[in-house]
Amino acid sequence: NAGVTQTPKFQVLKTGQSMTLQCAQDMNHEYMSWYRQDPGMGLRLIHYSVGAGITDQGEVPNGYNVSRSTTEDFPLRLLSAAPSQTSVYFCASTGTGGYNEQFFGPGTRLTVL
């Protein structure tokens, strides 16, 4: 099993550009989520999904969109990148309703100029 994979590993954008961060898991997990990690702020939940076709907002959803068309994939879209979205983004997945330990991907380091 590859676990949770994320692409790209690094990305530089200009303000106003859009892009999609990819996340995939091969563990047949129902629950997937996106976090951002900023110095001194810890991990903050952006969006999450409890299954294919179902998504919901987390703590900091503004400026991001998600969709869940399959169990395996959970892409995160930045509609119009802003410098405030410079961060490290982590995707995570877990089974059994999201109450158990989450497995994290390696992260995407995004810089918005």
Place this chain on the structure above:
Amino acid sequence: EDQVTQSPEALRLQEGESSSLNCSYTVSGLRGLFWYRQDPGKGPEFLFTLYSAGEEKEKERLKATLTKKESFLHITAPKPEDSATYLCAVSSSNTGKLIFGQGTTLQVKP
């Protein structure tokens, strides 16, 4: 409001010098408390889940304990390879979402 606070922010130990990391929490119905380890440039790696006050779990030099208000991660005779950031998170039975603390960065010097 669900909240997690970790202390200290940073901790420097000599190899073999035991210590503890603290995680204080307020949550509306604790579903679980989680400890993760994060190495620089990598994603968090799961260590422990604790579900009820009085519960303890051990893994090598690490031992996690839980009370109704806080959790401790005890590190016994640490080695340089234990150097990492340790994250604490709680899951609320109301929302199921994970709320993370800011982490404690541990450095163990040989």
